[in-house]
Amino acid sequence: MPSPFPQPPHAQRGTLQCHSFDSQRLRANPWGDPSVRDLWVYRPPGYRDGDRIPAIMFLAGFGGTGEGLLARSLSDISLAQRLDRLIASGESPPVIGVFPDCMSSLVGTQFLDSKGIGDYGSHVALELAPFLREEVCFGGRLGLAGRSSGGYGALRLVMDHPGVFDAVACHAGDMAFSSGYCSDLVPAIKAIRQVGSPRKFVDAFWKKRRFGHDDFAAMNILCMSAAYSPDEGNTEFPARLPICPETGNIDFNVFLSWSRHDPLEMIELSSNQQALKALKLLFVDAGDRDEYLLHLGARRFVEKLRDHGVEHIYEEFSGGHRGTAYRYDRSIPLLVRALMQ
Numbered sequence: 001m002p003s004p005f006p007q008p009p010h011a012q013r014g015t016l017q018c019h020s021f022d023s024q025r026l027r028a029n030p031w032g033d034p035s036v037r038d039l040w041v042y043r044p045p046g047y048r049d050g051d052r053i054p055a056i057m058f059l060a061g062f063g064g065t066g067e068g069l070l071a072r073s074l075s076d077i078s079l080a081q082r083l084d085r086l087i088a089s090g091e092s093p094p095v096i097g098v099f100p101d102c103m104s105s106l107v108g109t110q111f112l113d114s115k116g117i118g119d120y121g122s123h124v125a126l127e128l129a130p131f132l133r134e135e136v137c138f139g140g141r142l143g144l145a146g147r148s149s150g151g152y153g154a155l156r157l158v159m160d161h162p163g164v165f166d167a168v169a170c171h172a173g174d175m176a177f178s179s180g181y182c183s184d185l186v187p188a189i190k191a192i193r194q195v196g197s198p199r200k201f202v203d204a205f206w207k208k209r210r211f212g213h214d215d216f217a218a219m220n221i222l223c224m225s226a227a228y229s230p231d232e233g234n235t236e237f238p239a240r241l242p243i244c245p246e247t248g249n250i251d252f253n254v255f256l257s258w259s260r261h262d263p264l265e266m267i268e269l270s271s272n273q274q275a276l277k278a279l280k281l282l283f284v285d286a287g288d289r290d291e292y293l294l295h296l297g298a299r300r301f302v303e304k305l306r307d308h309g310v311e312h313i314y315e316e317f318s319g320g321h322r323g324t325a326y327r328y329d330r331s332i333p334l335l336v337r338a339l340m341q
Contacts, residue, residue: 006077012088014044014097016070016080019135023127029118030238031105039128040066041136042080042097044087049137054339055096056332057124057165059146059153062108062220066099076325083332092333093340096138100128102153105202106223107216110174111153112160112261116226116238124153125161141280141339143167145331147324148294149174155263162275167338169283169331172290172321175263176297178256181224183292185243185250187217192245198222198237228258264297267304276305281338282312283331287319294321 007013019039026035047053058069058079069079077085079097086092102109102120109120132138144154144165151173158165174180191214195201201218208215225239232238242255259265266272276282284302286295295316302314313334317327 006072006081006085008081008084008088012045013084014042014047014080014087017041017043019131021128021131023123025119025123025127029104030116030232031118033104033118037101038067039101039131040070040099041132042083042099044083044094044096047094047096050139052139053094053096054140054143054336055098055132055138056143056145056335056339057098057100057128059100059111059124059144059150060102061146061148061150062223063216064150065103066101069099075323079325079328082325082328086329086332091329092336095332095336095339096132096136096140098128098132098136100124104223105206106226107205107219108149108223108227109153110149110156110224110227110261112156112227114227114230115232116230117223121157121160125157125164129164141166143169143281143335143339145169145171145328145335146173147171147327148321152263156261156266158279159266159269159272159275162271162278165279167279167281167283167335169281169328169335170285171324171327171331172286172294172298173263173284174297175294175301177258177262180292180294180297181221181255181258184217184220185255187214188221189243189245189248190214191218192222192243193248197245198241224258225254228261229254263301264304267301267308267310273308273310276310276312280341281334282310283315283334284312285315285317285327285331287321287324288316289319290321292321 021039023035072078112121113119146154151170154168192201195204229240231240286298
């Protein structure tokens with residue numbers, strides 16, 4: 001039965017520590033966002049420095065942070081509590097949990113290197129991964145897990161930085177961009193036009209305390225533009241936009257140019273196929289009623305995985321895009337056991 005007090009007894013709880021990490025990769029990012037970031041690390045009960053157990057880095061979705069994944073709410077438990085439960089019940093062997101902060105002024109980063117946002121892909125793969133081994137004294141294999149944009153980031157990081165990560169769980173990750181992002185184009189035009197320009201919209205966004213659907217749609221399109229079609233020469237906003245707020249026109253050439261960042265296209269590169277084949281586990285899932293049609297993208301992606309001989313597990317469950325953190329109960333034990341091989 002669900003309980004208002006989901007915490008296990010103290011003897012069955014791991015510990016959380018917040019590390020401060022000063023990133024060289026994030027310095028001089030185009031938004032002046034801080035280079036010093038919190039890095040939360042969960043250590044399971046009984047863990048001693050140097051123990052060779054696996055670690056999983058959890059990537060937050062669009063608008064989320066590593067710290068946010070550790071928050072308990074009325075309807076859900078934190079990821080730390082989820083790890084405590086899985087380990088205490090024996091469903092999962094002990095594992096280290098890692099929760100980076102990749103928030104930006106554009107609300108997300110897609111966990112890649114971009115002149116329009118910053119080098120967040122290199123920050124995670126080339127800075128945080130070595131830091132875990134050197135400072136956290138982690139000695140096992142390292143996996144990635146994320147939902148939505150975090151799921152996309154998990155796939156992207158493995159393909160951009162082969163050999164750094166050993167297993168991946170992608171929950172409803174961004175893919176099939178032409179359908180997944182299309183519904184945000186018109187609301188984005190409305191929201192940005194009301195303020196006057198993309199830059200003014202970003203400034204106004206952070207002065208609000210509540211955000212409507214159009215606000216998030218606009219920020220999503222601005223963030224994806226900065227991630228997928230950056231333009232350093234644009235002094236007003238560092239990206240080419242697929243929309244014109246002044247006229248309402250949609251520039252489909254720009255919009256379709258994003259497809260080279262789509263996992264459906266990236267999987268066609270042999271180097272990316274090899275990076276995915278090298279994983280101990282590739283787990284993909286999506287709800288069968290995903291509001292952004294990401295289940296349709298996932299179906300196409302796993303077809304390509306099969307065509308290219310990439311071993312994987314694909315599961316489609318009953319549900320939509322939100323409120324699906326419980327799916328980590330399925331992926332975490334699979335990841336940990338794969339990382340122990």
